[in-house]
Amino acid sequence: MQPTIMPLGDGALLVRFGATLSGAANRAAIAFARSLAELPLAGIVETVPNLVSVLLRYDPRMVQLEQLSGELRLRLYAGDNATLPPASHHTIAVTFGGEAGPDFDAVAALLQLTPAAFTGAHNASALRVLATGFAPGFVYCGFHPPELHLPRRAEVRAAVPAGSVLFAAGQTAIAATAIPTGWHVIGSTTFRNFDPRATPPTQMRAGDTIRFVPAS
Numbered sequence: 001m002q003p004t005i006m007p008l009g010d011g012a013l014l015v016r017f018g019a020t021l022s023g024a025a026n027r028a029a030i031a032f033a034r035s036l037a038e039l040p041l042a043g044i045v046e047t048v049p050n051l052v053s054v055l056l057r058y059d060p061r062m063v064q065l066e067q068l069s070g071e072l073r074l075r076l077y078a079g080d081n082a083t084l085p086p087a088s089h090h091t092i093a094v095t096f097g098g099e100a101g102p103d104f105d106a107v108a109a110l111l112q113l114t115p116a117a118f119t120g121a122h123n124a125s126a127l128r129v130l131a132t133g134f135a136p137g138f139v140y141c142g143f144h145p146p147e148l149h150l151p152r153r154a155e156v157r158a159a160v161p162a163g164s165v166l167f168a169a170g171q172t173a174i175a176a177t178a179i180p181t182g183w184h185v186i187g188s189t190t191f192r193n194f195d196p197r198a199t200p201p202t203q204m205r206a207g208d209t210i211r212f213v214p215a216s
Contacts, residue, residue, distance in 0.1 A: 137176025137194025
């Protein structure tokens with residue numbers, strides 16, 4: 001799918017790299033956001049990468065939509081935006097199951113795995129940080145192989161605590177704050193990807209790699 005530019009009101013637009021989540025679309029969105037950070041365009045006041053898109057807020061007093069769209073198209077088609085920036089690697093210790101992961105046993109059973117086999121399969125390979133956001137410090141990590149894909153829960157929990165490790169749709173996520181969620185809660189970690197006193201307030205960024213290990 002070719003990138004599309006979609007106006008959003010009178011001060012924002014969305015550059016979308018795919019209609020559905022895929023590795024290629026996610027890599028392109030991350031790389032394009034990084035290129036704008038390294039070589040900004042006049043008038044853009046905020047760049048927010050998502051799983052397959054990049055939201056741009058701009059000041060219409062500094063640049064008009066038509067001009068900005070043209071400059072973005074030149075940037076999009078000037079080269080290969082699917083090259084990821086240099087990544088940092090993170091190792092995250094997780095307490096799986098029990099009170100920390102109330103859905104852990106049910107998830108293993110749905111995948112027709114023993115709890116030990118599910119832990120091993122889940123931790124077998126490094127994942128990539130696909131995006132951060134939704135809530136402060138929230139991290140989406142993927143992708144797991146197809147045999148570990150499972151839909152979200154039918155019911156939404158009103159709140160899960162900070163540090164919850166979530167699992168659904170071929171991804172694992174980490175909640176840095178208390179949030180509602182329809183993802184399966186399979187464990188918890190002491191790692192927090194959000195500290196409002198720090199600069200920047202998050203440690204992980206899209207494109208980083210992450211490996212989960214059992215907490216000792």
